[in-house]
Amino acid sequence: MSDTILLVGHGSRDPAGNREIEQFAQTLRARQPDWDIQVCFIEFAEVLVDQGLERAARGARRVIVVPLILNAAGHVKMEIPQHIEAARARHPETEFVYAPHLGACDPILSILKRRLHQAMRELDMPDPMTTGVILLGRGSSDRMANGEVAKMARWLQEEGDHELVDIAFTGITYPRLERVVQRHVRLGMTQIVILPYYLFTGTLIERIKRQVDHLKAQYPRVRFARGDYFGFEEEVFQLLEQHVQAIRRGDAAARMPCDGCKYRQVALERGHGHHHHDPGPDFHHEHPHRHAQEVHAA
Numbered sequence: 208m209s210d211t212i213l214l215v216g217h218g219s220r221d222p223a224g225n226r227e228i229e230q231f232a233q234t235l236r237a238r239q240p241d242w243d244i245q246v247c248f249i250e251f252a253e254v255l256v257d258q259g260l261e262r263a264a265r266g267a268r269r270v271i272v273v274p275l276i277l278n279a280a281g282h283v284k285m286e287i288p289q290h291i292e293a294a295r296a297r298h299p300e301t302e303f304v305y306a307p308h309l310g311a312c313d314p315i316l317s318i319l320k321r322r323l324h325q326a327m328r329e330l331d332m333p334d335p336m337t338t339g340v341i342l343l344g345r346g347s348s349d350r351m352a353n354g355e356v357a358k359m360a361r362w363l364q365e366e367g368d369h370e371l372v373d374i375a376f377t378g379i380t381y382p383r384l385e386r387v388v389q390r391h392v393r394l395g396m397t398q399i400v401i402l403p404y405y406l407f408t409g410t411l412i413e414r415i416k417r418q419v420d421h422l423k424a425q426y427p428r429v430r431f432a433r434g435d436y437f438g439f440e441e442e443v444f445q446l447l448e449q450h451v452q453a454i455r456r457g458d459a460a461a462r463m464p465c466d467g468c469k470y471r472q473v474a475l476e477r478g479h480g481h482h483h484h485d486p487g488p489d490f491h492h493e494h495p496h497r498h499a500q501e502v503h504a505a
Contacts, residue, residue, distance in 0.1 A: 211243045211267040212451055213259055214275045215287060218248035219409035225252050227407045228275060231439060238444060242451070243267070249282050256287060260294040260303070269302040270294075271454055273447055274463075277315070277406045277437070278356070279308045280349040283463075305463040306450040309406075311355040314442035316362050319402060322434035323363065326400040329432045335368040338398040339391035343384055343415065345405070346376030353380055356404060371396060377411050384415075388422055398430045405436040406443070412436055 214235075216228035225248065232246045247259020254262070263270045272291060274283050291303050309315065323340060327333070342363065344356040356374050364372035371394060375387040384401070391399050399422075403415055419433045437443055453461030 209243065209267065210269045210271055210455065211245060211263040213263040213270055213272050214244060214246045214447075215256060215259065215272060216246065216248045216252070216275045216407075217282065218251035218255075219407070220251050221409045221413065224407050224409035224412075227438065231275070231407075231443075234439060235444060235447065239448065249286065256290040257293070260290060261297075264294060264298045264301045264303075267301055269304060271304050271306055271451055273306040273450060274308040275406070275447070276308045277404065278311065278344075278347075278352055280347040280352040283308050284349075288463075304454050306454055306461065307463050309443065309446050311359045312446070314446055315437075316359060316366070318437050318440050318442055319359065319363055319404075320366065321440075322402050323367065323369075323400060326402070326432035326434050330398050330400070330430055333398045333430075336370050337396055338369060338400060339394070339396035340364075340369050340372040340400045340402065341384065341387050341391070342372065342374050343401055343403050344374065344376050345411065346379035348379055359404070377415065384418055385422070388426070392426055392429060396429070398432070400432045400434065402434040403436050407436060407438060 214228070214232055216225065219225055228248070229246060232244055236242065236244050245259065245263050247254045247256050247262075249256060260270065260272070263272075272287065274287060276283055288305065291305055294301075295303050319342070327335070327338070330338070340360075340363065342356060342360040344353070347353055353374075353376070356376075360372050360374045363369075371391060373387050373391070375382050375384040377384070388399060401415070401419060403412065405412060416433070419431055422429075423431050450461060
């Protein structure tokens, strides 16, 4: 028996998004031919987490659960660990190890910087001081998750020449894209770059495309450029490979602290089993490991 790598995608109502995750897994298999790589989804797909864990446990000495999720809110902090605990009870002979999600980090920043440069080329390299940048995330009720988006926007500003780098969210929280665009226009931006903070395609990516088309019609004097989601960028593959390799080396720091962490325990004790709830004003999930954002709809 050996290790099984179980990639956990979010899942999308748009079948194209789920197909991309399957294609991602196929590319990863080609990069790592010695790895047994399987795929499951949190929602909106045929093979969900429980079934994925069952399949992965067959003949495996150890299952390394790897969330193929850019940032983490309730799904990563609470729901996946619950499924892992149930799988441990069903398969006491198998070790289940929970790897970190991708997170807000320098490799992801590298993708954002590249997307921004591509958008600036599309606009024929205008003055960055008159070109606003909006980092557009999914949105979450988890304040730490939304804060990670703000962190990446600040990093993007620190390493570039753009004076105005803002955040917006597709849902759950605010501000929304239209409101931030209004602000940029009032501040005199003549170009606006919108950078989706998303891994794969899905219904929200299609919504963003329509929103940008509406904004172009609403502000005919402003030039807009929209970046693409991250998809199959080299940094995404490398992050996943590094997480798996660290676990296989026995690096204890490579394990996801949310596997059994107090945030989930307190939330469950208070009866909050889903990430759209807050465990309460007196408890905050702020231990030092990375957490970021994710939302129910995809």
